[in-house]
Amino acid sequence: MEEFRAEALEYYNNSSTQVKDLAIKFFNYLDSDDDSTIRVAEFAAFIRGNRFLSRMLINDQELFASMDRNGNGNLDFNEFITFFFMVFATCECDGCGKKLKGQQHLTCTTCFAQGSETFDLCSTCFSSRNYAHQHTEFQSFETLMFQSIAQVHQDSSDKGDKSQSTKERGVCHTV
Numbered sequence: 001m002e003e004f005r006a007e008a009l010e011y012y013n014n015s016s017t018q019v020k021d022l023a024i025k026f027f028n029y030l031d032s033d034d035d036s037t038i039r040v041a042e043f044a045a046f047i048r049g050n051r052f053l054s055r056m057l058i059n060d061q062e063l064f065a066s067m068d069r070n071g072n073g074n075l076d077f078n079e080f081i082t083f084f085f086m087v088f089a090t091c092e093c094d095g096c097g098k099k100l101k102g103q104q105h106l107t108c109t110t111c112f113a114q115g116s117e118t119f120d121l122c123s124t125c126f127s128s129r130n131y132a133h134q135h136t137e138f139q140s141f142e143t144l145m146f147q148s149i150a151q152v153h154q155d156s157s158d159k160g161d162k163s164q165s166t167k168e169r170g171v172c173h174t175v
Ligand SMILES: [Zn+2]
Pocket: 093, 094, 095, 096, 097, 098, 121, 122, 123, 124, 125, 126
């Protein structure tokens, strides 16, 4: 884990401002009370409520314990980066096989929603159609992640209110 943490911080320090912005945005999103830390319990609940992440990070107890290095029950930004690296930088393009390293990429909305293996494409493979896949709707991975975070926040804030089910499908119509 120590090695992985070092790799994650190095990745973050060397990454583009675009990736840094994304990490900061994501951190602020999860830090609902703006105290610059994320409570581990809150974070764990978020992961469990998110199909994509819960599939990806199965061994969560151990993961959270190892992420919270000083054991204070909160994740600071550095601790969070390790997680961020895990989610955003270990994806590979399913067209050319290159590591996506946190750069903007597209992912199949159907596979993402199903919580199964994601199908990811770098922008080059997407625009040159260098892939074969059974689904046709793609969206920015970043957008989908933020949508699924927003949904978890909503679910936890209006518990008991089942009047609305806001499960809208992707709005890209196939031509
Ligand atoms: Zn590619």
